Amino acid sequence: MQTLAPLAPPRPEPAAGTTVRDRRPTRWLCWLVPAMVTGVVVAVRAGTPGPWRDELATWSAAHRTVPQIVELGRHIDGVTVPYYLLAHVMAGFGDSILVLRLPSMLAATATAAVTALLARRLWDPRAAFVAGLLVAAMPVVSRYGQEARGYALAALFAVTATLFLLRALGSGRWWDWLAYATSVLFLGWSHQLALLLLLGHAVTVAVIKRRALFAWLAGVAVAATGVLPFTLLGVGQHAAQLDWLSPAEPADLADVAGTIFLSGVIGGAVCALALMALRGRDRRASLLFVSALLPVLTLYAIDQLVTPMFVGRYLVFVVPLLCALAGRALADLRLPLGLTAVLVLAAIGLPLQEDIRRTHSGSDYRQAAAMIHAQSRPGDGIIYAPRAGWHFTDIALRYYLGDDVPKDVLLQSDEVANASLWATECAGPAACLAGTDRVWTLSGDDLETGRRAGSTDQLTPAQQAVLNGSFRQMSQARVDGFTLALFVRRASR
Structure with a gap:
């Protein structure tokens, strides 16, 4: 197979009469503004909903000693021990659920910025700006950005790992591969099922630069050494932890966009826009779409063939990847039209945003x-x-x-x-x-x-x-x- 050029081609020199300084504000505002908007959106009434059962488990674990948390992992939630250790650190700053939710709030804010940076690297600042604002508009980002669990962190490190993978494929520098391995490590620590993202990354490496496959495997191996101990802790626990689940039906797979995005209309719109980004044989968009699609299909296969685990929140990490693709599609419109589309989706999600800030479950x-x-x-x-x-x-x-x-x-x-x-x-x-x-x-x-x-x-x-x-x-x-x-x-x- 012929080796393709790196995903990020050299940028053209500024036109006559235009200085690099003139372009810098566009390059950093395209990610800074979405991050600020997301931070504000996620912070609104973040402490109002009381903790639901999963967050109560976090609160209980956070107030134990480190040896007690590790011992807890030997019996249940072994794969969640890294997050519980983070919660233990946060509990030192206060006893409220808002303090425990702070890492997720910061992760959601950073996700908007990194999603924009990913879209900017793949396409341009306009796509980056719209993609970052789409993250801010998603009710699912607010929902898990206001939860004391690892799903928002998984979304952040999924898009961060994808960005660093593209940087490493383009540069070949060892520190970019190290940054990628570190991101994958944190991804696994946040939520181990999010490591299904690596399936799409393997395809990306094979298509873009097959000779980098060894470097990619080395990076994954480095990350695996840090994730494996917690995987071993969790061996044999999945049956007890997921005994409330039944195998998914084909209709569940068909409705997966609504399940992941918490809204069929919003999820369907974002996925439709993501598909629109594939037109014109944009190989970069196609590989990003594959990275989002393969985890969904694989989790469904595991659900059917191994054990039930097809749960929408386990797939939240694909949301920023789909938002980046949707931002690419909207960037083809004039900027006012693209922003109008984002505002429409945000308006559709307002009732759901209100519900999220009232309760996280049906138990008062x-x-x-x-x-x-x-x-x-x-x-x-x-x-x-x-x-x-x-x-x-x-x-x-x-x-x-x-x-x-x-x-x-x-x-x-x-x-x-x-x-x-x-x-x-x-x-x-x-x-x-x-x-x-x-x-x-x-x-x-x-x-x-x-x-x-x-x-x-x-x-x-x-x-x-x-x-x-x-x-x-x-x-x-x-x-x-x-x-x-x-x-x-x-x-x-």
Whole structure:
């Protein structure tokens, strides 16, 4: 196969009467402005939505010691240990969820800048400017830019690794390959499934400069040495962590744009624009599209053939690549028309942006905690049901109420002692409830079916027998996602 020229051809000399200084503002404003806009958009009410279950897991892990986080990874979330270590560092600056979300906010801001830099390298500053603003307009960028998990970081390092790959292919310099390897390392630390991006990178290297394949493999190998220990920690954990998933259907693959972008209209529009960028046999655009497409198809294949894991948020890292392509397509229009298209997509996403800033899930942990706090008395106990579920209601109440949470009357050993995200309950509920006259139950709705929880139907038969025999139910209340009930001990005869 004939070796092709590097992706970024030498730029022409300035025309007569035009100085390099005249062009510099365009070259840096095309990424700086989108970054500033994205930073403002992501920061708006970033602390308003309460943490949802995944963020509660982050909060729990962040407040453990480093050895405890590593030990947690031996039992669950082994591949997430690098992110938990980052969260542990952030927890030193404050206890609020906003502090834990700050790395994601900064990552989303940087993603807009790097997406623009990628589009500028591939095409021109106009494509860069529009591509960066598209990132700012995406509701999915706000959603995961305001979440204390690694998805926004994965998006940042996916586009950064792609940019450094193109630089390394164009220059062949060892430090560019080192920068690429470092980006891939951070990509794997952020979210290991994002390493599916390497499939597209392999194709890019094979097409653009096949003789650089050894250098690329060396860079990937360097990154792998840093990712592999956490991969080994997570071996065997996927079945327990993804037991709530069912295999995807063909319709899920057909609707993947809406799933990734959180909006079928916005996702469809961006993907359509990305396809438009392929016209004219632009090999650079085609390779970028392949880098975005292969991870989607591969994850679906893994879902069908290995284990269910076709989840939209696992693919958020392809969003900036598609935005870069869409920016290329819009750059073919006059700039006012391209910007108008961005504004239209932003306007379509406004209702979703509002929803994102209200809640990140259908479970109102904050209201449940507020109701218990307002009505509880000293000496009250609480039973969390189901303890082994994914609601993490015990962690949520500690987040909101701190030391004011009612006594966990069935607690035998907590999640830290268990090196887990779940506590262990005592085997004899009658003995554990002795001396407690008022007991709350907090039950989460079924996450798979959405069936509402009753006051005791999620408890074990032994727990139900004690409550029904020795207590009487005084009240029951509903908040989104939960049922709360108060039981008072029957008077002895």
